[in-house]
Amino acid sequence: MIGRRHGAGLPVGMLVLVLLPLILMPIAAVFVFAFGGGPGEFLKALRTEDAQFALRFSLLIAFLTAAINAVLGTWAAYVLAKHRFRGERPLAIAINLPVAIPTVVVGTSLLLLWGPIGLFGKLLEPLGLQPMFTPAGVLLAHLFVTFPYMLGSVKPLLDELEVTYEEASYTLGAGRWQTFRYVILPALKGGLFSGTLLTFAHSLGEFGATVMVSGNLRLRTQTAPLYIFAQFEAGKVAQANAVAAVLAALSFVIFFFLLRYSGKERL
Amino acid sequence: MSIRLDQLAKSFDSLRVVKTTSLEVEDSELFVLLGASGSGKSTILRLIAGLSAPDSGRIWLHGRDVTDLQPQERGIGFVFQNYSIFRHMSVAENIEFPLKIRKVSRSKREERREQLLDLVGLGGLGNRYAHQLSGGQQQRVALARALVHEPSVLLLDEPFGALDVKIRGQLRRNLKEIQRQLRVTAILVTHDQEEAFELADRVGLMERGELLEVGEPEALYAHPRTLFGATFLGAGTVLVGRAKNGAAKLGSLSLPIPPEVEHEEDARVRVLVRPEQVALSAGAAGAAGDEPPEGNLLGHGTIVEQSFLGALRRVRVRLPAIPGTRQASPAVYGEESLLMDAVIPAGEDPGGFEVWVSLKGWHILAPPRPRLLACDFPGEGSPAPFSLLRGFEGSLNARVSLLSVTDKVDRVAALRASQTERAASHGLPDAEPVVRKGDPVDEIAAEQVQSLYDFLVLSMPEKGQGEILPGVLSALSTPLLAVQGEPDSFSRILICTAVGEPGKADVRVGGWLARRLGAEVTLLHVLVDGGGPAPWVKAHLDAGLATLRGLEVTSRTVLRPARAAVQGILDEAKEGGHDLIVLGRHAASRSGGRVRRHDFSFEILAGSGKSVLIVPPGQ
Helix, strand or coil: CCCCCCCHHHHHHHHHHHHHHHHHHHHHHHHHCCCCCCHHHHHHHHHCCCHHHHHHHHHHHHEEEHHHHHHHHHHHHHHHHHHHCCCCHHHHHHHHHHCCCCCCHHHHHHHHCCCCHHHHHHHHHCCCCCCCCCCCHHHHHHHHHHHHHHHHHHHHHHHHHHHHHHHHHHHCCCCCCHHHHHHHHHCCHHHHHHHHHHHHHHHHHHHHHHHHHEEEEEEECCHHHHHHHHHHHCHHHHHHHHHHHHHHHHHHHHHHHHHHHHHHCCC | EEEEEEEEEEEEEEEEEEEEEEEECCCCCCEEEEEECCCCCHHHHHHHHHCCCEEEEEEEEEEEEECCHHHCCCEEECCCCCCCCCCCCHHHHHHHHHHHHHHCHHHHHHHHHHHHHHHHHCCCCCCHHHHHHHHHHHHHHHHHHHHHHCCEEEECCCCCCCCCHHHHHHHHHHHHHHHHHHCCEEEEEEEEHHHHHHHHHHHEEECEEEEEEEECCHHHHCCCCCCCHHHCCCCCCCEEEEECCEEEEECCCCCCCCCCCCCCCEEEEEEEHHHHHHHHHHHCCCCCCCCCCCEEEEEEEEEEEEEEECCCEEEEEEEEECCEEEEEECCCCCCCCCCEEEECCCCCCCCCEEEEEEEEECCECCCCCCCCECCCEEEHHEEEEEEEEEHHHHHCCCCEEEEEECCHHHHHHHHHHHHHHHHHHCCCCCCEEEEEEEHHHHHHHHHHHHHHCEEEECCCCCCCCCCCHHHHHCCCCCCEEEECCCCCCCCEEEECCCEEEEEEEEHHHHHHHHHHHHHHEEEEEEEEECCCEEEEEHHHHHHHHHHHHHCCCCCCEEECCCCHHHHHHHCCCCCCCCCEEEEECCHHHHHEECCCCCCCHHHHHHCCCEEEEEEEECC
16 A cells, blocks of 8 residues: 555655755746845846847747747648658657757758858849848747747647538638637637647747847847856856847746646646 | 439548549438448548549539538538537537527527527527537537538537437437437448438448448338348348249248349359248147147248347347248358247247247348459450440449459568559459459469359460460459450350360350340350250250240251361351350369460360350359
8 A cells, every 4th residue: 555645755855855956946046146145236237228129039030930930830841740641750750850850950051051151042142132230130030949839839739620520610611721710720729729829938048049040230130048148158147138038928827828728738 | 312423432542442432412401321330431431422422423512513622611510529619619619609600699699509509409508608518419519500500401410429328318219309300411320220221211332332222111121122231220130042933942941032133043042031930839740639830831940049228129039941942131151051049929838949930021132232352463465344334333333343363472462452552543443353362373263262252253364375264264262354456345155065064064054144235146066976956955945945945045056067076166156146145164174273375265265265254163
């Protein structure tokens, strides 16, 4: 007989002890150090032009990435779930690969492709288009890196949807678009929501690919994570901590929403 | 006419799921398509709904050709087996969905929704969601949703399949009421015979993509045409006897064959006996005082099994073998004895284990469609004779199977696919592909034995006899039509009774073919010895002529002197302009099971250049 509650104190205590320096303390540390100089210092650090730009730029990119990948990912999931074709599995694997590739590697390959001497870059150069080291380049990298999140949230829902769901809608008089709009899309609501939030959160924190393709240009392509890194390197720990605290807080909010939503779904 | 299907056909990959099918459903009729799973019944429903496109044929709904329309343009209602209630919508929203799509005003929508909820008996449950409803309730919602936009046609695909028996019965009665009330034309698909009988105005019976029989439930039960119809709908025993003087002979019992049932003298006749048509009376055979009962006595048997069914008791009786009679259903293997099922009121006692079995009623089935097995070996220079097969499919109402043989396992699927395509391109879309793996000669022999065919068809390669024919002949169990040239039918048939034992089989098979093709028959005997015909020859020819006249075939006899039998046959075929020569095949032309190259049949084939029908004995 193994009692569920009996003697739980020891193992739980040990777990907390191990996790304390690993996970719990670092989380707290962000805020402790950010507010180390008092709220005045914290606000001052946030008010600098560079910090303001980095936070706004990061939010904008995360917003665009989430919006574009919401559409792109849903579409990809719909096509993959609905059609059976040769090479379906390899394609599905390739699409999901961005989660597995180190983001720095993604950055390098994007540079090789879109950079001034890259395959596309060479063609775009004469037209005066140069996506690398610009906000467009950052967006491109974020779209790539976060693409699988939307797909991963929506595709299982589509796979679960009975084929007859769509057919029922047709027989009731709805056309293709109406069926998608009124029958399929509402059924995907949960996946769309969590997928978009996940994409947003990952874009907000993206570092590896961004550092490669952005050139880390302040007031031009510097995202919040890049700003934090740059400030740290320059020894301005307080500046770095202030932005880090804001990023952490944002992540908590998103995480909280995800948790609540998935909790509701389970009801 | 609400629904008209005209020559509809559908294949998936190489599988012919719906063979060329035509059907008409009357206004406000409830038509039930009944068949086992995989019989193609659901596919027909999906074709009507537009969820799947036919390979050929047209679909008409209320006089409108909808074949090329999208499902949403067809004005139908469809109920799926799994209900497919939209989970994110409430019951009310589900029911209003078709109206919302059609931009019906909100007040109208609500009014109609309430009407439908009441109609299906779900009043007051509009705010629920699918997961808050039972299966039966969900199916009611699905029905209401399919009817709310007043479709011209209601299609139901196994609507009660996922429900338990009690709810099923209740929903069935509701459905019938609603359908009557709204007078909507409906097609319901089911595998449940009881459901079909209870609901249907008419039933269409499907088997392997073919609509076998259509009729009112009672008529189908009492007078099925096919063996499948007889056995799929209700219980019963099918006995096979022979036709003699307008009656089916089952041992000493003679059951008159009604004039509307086509039959031929001496041909096999199938008799269906339903359990309620079997009368049992106690008594031991041969015992003093135990006289067999009067009227339609089949025989004496012993009770082997009894089961209590509530109001009735089912009794199974075993009868010893009856000469000239065998059982086609229920299938009994390796036994000569017959098993008859009877039902008697549960309170009655059959009175002992030995009983007399007599028939209170019976039904004679129509003769089955003839089946042709055509070898299609284009690689060996022996492709199937498609023009003849097309002709036979029409004039004989035959089912054609196309046999191909490969020695590679991995080629089987591809071969089956190409076979189907090949058949379709030659105007035989409904031909059944049969692909076997191994040696052609062995596989032809095996296929003949495993399935019952009426003819084996093989074209002769242009150069020589090919390697196959000798082997095929040595293991022949089915009449073999060796085709030369490209005939599409035969009009002058020469039946040779020239050598060896005169066979009845060749006359019967040749006559059977002649009757259906409308061909003339010449019955030939070659006089080799120069003298007059022996008395037995005369008698045999007269008997043959009588058989042919009985078949209403124009026929005559010819006695032809010649130096050799083969020469006589070849001369007669040439002079008489015959296009088919029928040869009896008997033990004499075999030697040790192997067929020699200079076999009689080969000489006729090579010498005449005409098609030859070789009939093995015992047909």
